[in-house]
Amino acid sequence: MSISPSSFIVQWLPLVRKHLGPTPELLDIAMGTGRNAREACFNGFHIYGVDHDYNRIKQAKSGVLREAKLWVADLTLITLPRNRFDLIICTNYLQRTIWPCLRASIRPGGFILYETFTRAQLQHRRGPKSPEHLLRPGELREEFIDWKLIHDEERISPDAMACLVAQKPR
Numbered sequence: 705m706s707i708s709p710s711s712f713i714v715q716w717l718p719l720v721r722k723h724l725g726p727t728p729e730l731l732d733i734a735m736g737t738g739r740n741a742r743e744a745c746f747n748g749f750h751i752y753g754v755d756h757d758y759n760r761i762k763q764a765k766s767g768v769l770r771e772a773k774l775w776v777a778d779l780t781l782i783t784l785p786r787n788r789f790d791l792i793i794c795t796n797y798l799q800r801t802i803w804p805c806l807r808a809s810i811r812p813g814g815f816i817l818y819e820t821f822t823r824a825q826l827q828h829r830r831g832p833k834s835p836e837h838l839l840r841p842g843e844l845r846e847e848f849i850d851w852k853l854i855h856d857e858e859r860i861s862p863d864a865m866a867c868l869v870a871q872k873p874r
Contacts, residue, residue: 728749
């Protein structure tokens, strides 16, 4: 059974893709079974992905992602190559300590699409409960304030999410 990709990712992938070269490289952080990476593959991206769960990576490695470069790793214990990716996507995952690494691994002129829960999610009584895994108001925007902010949204319904599209300076 396949889970649908994030509607945020579906909306923004083709818009960002227009601004990248002929074979852009995308890294899907905490990719799970690859729902967003599959969508990126359909948009012409060369896919890289990482997750901490071997079984999820194994499941993702089927179908359109069989040629993707996927690996199992704890993102807090690895260093990503600098200026390597045209786009990094991340949904439903928050580990603040890796933000400097993500920023450094995006090429100048590249993008980040980031969507994750805010502290307002606690009102919904489902989803993450720990403040470590919930964004403070404006926190994602503050982290990328020195980049070109293309889209910055915080919503409360149906889930309390922050969504950001930002471009790294050239």
